[in-house]
Amino acid sequence: MLKRFLVSTALVGAALVAPTAVSLPASATVQAAAGASASACTYKRDGNVWRCITPGAFCPKAAHNRYGYAKVTNKRYKCTYKSSDPYWRWRRA
Numbered sequence: 551m552l553k554r555f556l557v558s559t560a561l562v563g564a565a566l567v568a569p570t571a572v573s574l575p576a577s578a579t580v581q582a583a584a585g586a587s588a589s590a591c592t593y594k595r596d597g598n599v600w601r602c603i604t605p606g607a608f609c610p611k612a613a614h615n616r617y618g619y620a621k622v623t624n625k626r627y628k629c630t631y632k633s634s635d636p637y638w639r640w641r642r643a
Contacts, residue, residue: 591621603627603640614638 591602600618603609609618609629618627618640628643 593621600629605640605642607640609638609640611638617643 593602593604594600595612598616600609600613600616602621603618605620605625605627613629614631616629618629619625620627620640626643627640629638630641631638632641
């Protein structure tokens with residue numbers, strides 16, 4: 551969350567310092583929109599699956615033994631408990 555805030559603040563600051571009129575091709579605009587939607591992903595439950603999880607992070611009680619997909623890599627993770635690490639966390643499935 552902090553990283554996203556710092557990046558957006560830097561982008562806004564750069565736009566204020568040196569505004570330029572740049573004409574981007576349509577493909578660049580589409581790619582930028584796709585990147586924005588991936589970074590704007592929110593942690594939520596979708597049926598029995600969780601979306602936009604952060605690998606290694608704690609998972610809620612409702613997610614115990616359920617699967618989720620990482621927001622950056624879209625890889626599959628499972629909310630599991632290990633006695634050596636006594637917390638429920640998103641681990642690679």
